[in-house]
Amino acid sequence: MVNRDLLLEQARKAREQAYVPYSGFKVGAAVAAADGRVFTGCNIENAGYSPTNCAERTAIFKAISEGVREFAALAVVADTPGPCQPCGVCRQVLAEFFDDDVPIFLGNLAGEVEETRISKLLPNAFSAKSLEGTDK
Ligand code: THU
DSSP, rough: OOOHHHHHHHHHHHHTOOOTTTTOOEEEEEEEEEESSSSEEOOOOOTTTTTTTTHHHHHHHHHHHTOOOEEEEEEEEEESSSSOOOOHHHHHHHHOOOOSSSOEEEEEOOOEEEEEEEHHHSOOOOOOOTTSSSSO
């Protein structure tokens, strides 16, 4: 069982590493693997703008590149008026790797937290199933 508040704290800490010279908007994320390992990430911006990587994807890609395939929870924190909402690209990446029983904790610096699931964030996602029975 993942400790929600600890994971949010790890996301909050990761946020401090954000490289955001263009937006100034810092985001932190922490993802817990099913084996208990935690990977953190921050957003990393680029002068070319589109190469920017969100905090969620930094954390998830770090985990995937270390062999993780099963996830237990994700926390995201930013200085937003309400809980920080993941962008559409991150939702698609979450849909690739997260089963629907994996809790996703969206938070902010004020301590507000929303718990959600990938099917709520991205209903009817395009997924591996969508490719079944096609020529690919
Ligand atoms: N960003 C994230 O890192 N995660 C989100 O959930 C929303 C947006 C980043 C991308 C960019 O560096 C900055 O926030 C402003 O869009």
